[in-house]
Amino acid sequence: MQFETENLEDYEIKKAVWDIIKKFDTIIIHRHVRPDPDAIGSQCGLKEMIKATFPEKTVLVEGASVDDLEYLDTMDYVEKDLYDDALVIVTDTANIKRIDGENYRMAKQWIKIDHHPLDDSYGEVEWINTEASSCSEMVADLWLTFPDEITMTSKAARLLYGGIVGDTNRFLYDGTSPYTMKVAGELMTFDFSYTDLNDKMNEIEPTTSKMMGYALEHFELSKDGIGHIILTQEILKTLGVEDSDTHPVVPFLGKIAGVKVWAVFVEQPEGTYRCRLRSKGPVINIIASNHGGGGHPLASGAHAKDMKEIEAILNELKANV
Template identity: 40%
Template structure:
C-alpha cells in the first residue's frame, strides 16, 4: 500500500491533507509532516492543509483557508482519523481520490485506498515510514518535517512511556532527532500549561475518589470549566492526569459542551475501545474517545467501565 500511495503522490499535482477534528499532536504532526515532506520533495506540487485550526497547536503548524474549487482533480489524504464522521472539514469527499492513513483499528473503512496499521505507535510514525519507503523515489525529509513527526510520535506515546512504543518507534525517533530542531522548545510547547489549567487539575485530583473497581471518574461540567476559565478543547492537555495514581487502572473524563458530553477514556490495562464503540466512539485499546448526550447516559457508561475493570482484575488474579 505504501508503494501505491507513493505513486499517487507522484501522480497528482494538487494534494490536500486532512486529519481528525479536535486534533492532538499526532493529528497535526502527521498531517503537516506529510505536507512538509511533499513540499520538500516536489516543490512544484500544490499542498494544502485542511481542517479547523486548534489554537493550542499553532506552535506545530498553521492550516490553509481555500475554496471548494481546490478539490477539483485533487488527491486527498486523510491522516489519523478512524471514521469519516470525525474528519475535520467534510469537503474531503470532493477530491478525485481519497486515501486513508491511520493507526486506529479499521472498524469503519473509507476512501479509495487505505493504509491502516494498528501496530504503529502513531500515524506520524507511519508517515516517517512512508518517507523511508519513498527515499529512492525522491522523497526528502527536512528539519521541519522531522520536528512535526517527532512531536506526533511523542504525543501519542506519552513521551515513549506507553506500550505502543516499539523498536519501530525508537528507530524512527532516533533518525528524526538527527535533524537540528529545538527539542527543548518543542517539549515546552507540548507540556507546559497555564496556571488556570494547573489549578483545575489540582481541583480534580483533590475531589477524585477511586472506585472499588479501580476506575476513576472526572466530570467537567460547563459551570466547572467556566469557573476556571478553561475551554473544552484545553482539557486534552491533562487527560492523562490519573496515569501515575497507583490505585487507578482506568479513568474517564466527561467534558460537557452545549450539545454533547465528550468522553475521553484511558487505561493502564483494561481494554476500553470496545466500550467506547458502544457510546458513539472508538480508538485504541488503552486510549479512546466517545460521546454521550445526558449525564444519565454518562452514568451508564461508568457502570460499564466498572465491569470492564472488575473483569480485568479478576482475570489478572487468575493469571497470578
C-alpha cells in the same frame, strides 16, 4: 536509512500510496476534528515532505485552526474548486464523521492513512497500521521506506517527532515499540531543537494548573480501580477554562496509584458530554464504540448524551475490569 521491519504487504501498500501521490498535481490533506499533536504532526509533516520532494505540486492542509497547537503549524485556506482534480489524504482519522471539513467528498481520489483499529472504511486506498505508535510514525516510515525518493526536512522532522511524542505520551505508552524509538532517533538527526519542542509540549497554562488541582481534589476512584471526574460547564466557567484546555488532565490522572481505568467527562455547551477513556490494561475501545466513539484498545473517546449514559459507561468499565 531504511529499517528491515516490513513484510511484502506492508511495502506494497506504502508503494501504492506513494505512487498515487506522485501522480497528482494538487494534494489536500485532512485530519480529524479537535486535533492533537499527532493529527497536526502527521498532516503537516506529510505536506512538508511532499512539498520538499515535489516543489511544483500544490499541497495544502485543511481543518479548523487550533490556537494551542499553532506552535506546531497552522492550516491553509483551501478554495473549494481546488478539490475537483485533487487527491485528498486523510490522516489519523478512523471515522468519516470525524474528518475535519466537508469538501473532501469532492476530490478525485482519497487515501486514508491511520493507526487506529479499522472503524469506517473509506478512500480508494487505505493504509492502516495498528502496530504503529502514531500516524506520524507511519508518515516517517513512508520516508524511511523510500529514502532515495522522498525528501525529509527539518520542519517535517520536527512535526513528525512532535506527533510521535504526543501520541506516546513521551514514549511512556505501550504503543511505543523499538521501531518507534528508531524512527524518533532518525528524526532527531535533523536540525530542530527537540528539547525546546518537548518543553513546549509539556507546558501548561496557569488556568490549566488550577483545573488540574481541581481534578485531583474531585477525582473519584472506586475500590476496583475505576476512576472518573465530571467537568460541567459551570465548573469550566468557574475555573476559566474551555473543553480544549482539559486534555492535560487525562494523562495526569493516570499517575494516581490504584487507577486501572479512568474517564474524564466534559460537558459541552449543548448539554452532552465528551468522554475521554483511558486504561492501564483492560480493553476499552469496544465500550467507546458502544457510545458513539472509538479509538485504541487503551485510549479511546466517546460521547454521552446525559448523566444516565455516563453512568452506563462507568458500569461497562467496571464490568470490564
